Amino acid sequence: MSRMEGVQHLQIPLEEIKLATNSFSKENLIARGGFGNVYIGKLNISGEQSTVAVKRLDRKFGQGNREFLMEIQMLSCYKHKNLVCLVGFCDESGEKILVYEYVKYGSLDGYISNKDLSWLQRLKISLGAARGLSYLHNDVGPQHRVLHRDIKSSNILLDDQFEARISDFGLSKIGPSNVEFTFLVTDACGTFGYTDPQYHKTGVLTKESGVFIWHSAI
Template identity: 40%
Template sequence: MVVGNLAPTITLQIPLEDIVKATDNFHDDNIIRHGGHGPTYKGRLLRSGNLINIAAQRIDHKNGEGDVKFWTEIWRLLDLKHTNIVSIIGFCDAKDEKIITTTFPEYGSLRLHLNNPKLTWMQRLRICVGVARALSYLHYDEGRGYTVIHGAITSNTILLDKSLEAKLSCFHNSIKQCYEDQVHHCEPISIPGYTDPAIKEIGGVTRKSDIYSFGVVLFEILCGREACTENEANRFLAPLAKCHYENKTLKDIIFPYLWIQMSPQSLLTYSEAAYSCLEKEPEDRANMDYIVAELEKALKLQVRYENLLNVFLMCFLFAVLLFCVHYFFIPIV
């Protein structure tokens, strides 16, 4: 069932044959993500004479919820406009196919880069700030008149463009509600390693459910590993990270390539914010605006630290240069 005026979506309709061509007939090599509601493919779509990069999400509607998920994402993306959220390009609803196309950031999902040693601590902080700002926009933007619970925050639903700017995607499980509502009573999807354990107790999801999932992502970024790892003694990252934080042994699980880059103050601010997202009781978790402020602070501390290092390095090199000039080139009188 579709609710709302369909007129704005008419210009967004894309012929199925165009999407088939763009994704090379949905070739397996073009799959960028497997989701609970169907795979997503990368492709190159011709629009207004230009080839653009797209992500085409092919909704599996055999489970009876496909129509709802399909239209939920379309209308949500039409409403949401933010630098750190993917933009809708169009959709296809033809021949038993339901496909949503959005902009496709060239670097793919954050999950692909968690253990990439070339992704610096500074870059990781900028990604975190971007996602946090997107979530703050979803949760508190007053100009929209309602709040949105994303419902599926993972390192797989966060995409990165060529400038490593974060783009939040996958809104088919998102929930729209009034600001005053505390709990949305529903049967939420369960994503191993990310799902808020308090959901069962309170009987539904809240904005704090997104915050818990985001806290898991923050520790993924810090530790360079996924939230759930098969065949590991410590399969789930969240309880492991909480344990190390409480025991002041976080260094033992930080991604080794990051440790030598970090400002101690930046790490302290970041880890405190990440830990606050994972508090057992939802009411004890910080809200998203606070998390944004703390992550921005962690980024500023890191920028200051690296600037000071650069100044120190330049002074050291200049001193070495003066020594060499004096020792090797000034003749002894």
């Protein structure tokens, strides 16, 4: 079975993405991350012009096919108001591109030190991210849960209502949920400074590792 089976309807032609981003122009560049550059653009979606964020894979940062496929699989299956929304993807002419609903205020890391961000807003953001994490751990299905592995402030996006949206699922793992203690033995992965020390030391990944990482992020 093809790993892309069931998501063909999300494919967006490369030419449309180039038109939307003015051929990935510097003027459209809005962010850089571990996957690659992110561009703002306008795409025709269901007959309407919509603002989107276009993430273009740059292999020099170490990510590739696995992260690309995982992001598509996660966000085509799981929907929640505190998860980023995938619009589509492009896998054409050597390009691997992910297209998301544009999130107005970008990532949380740009606001943590901002004194204008009230404590009420900070609480709202924290609760929103926690709800998204709870959904991944407890509500995606009766037999499994999603362990994100890279929760950090730069992977929490803020929409126009300052609602938190968890993003960047390329490093995620699927674990069982129908057991008393969920754990996976994997090579330690994530961002240095946020990783659960026990996970980093033992390679044993639990849902509690994600909670630890989220507390570190805020």
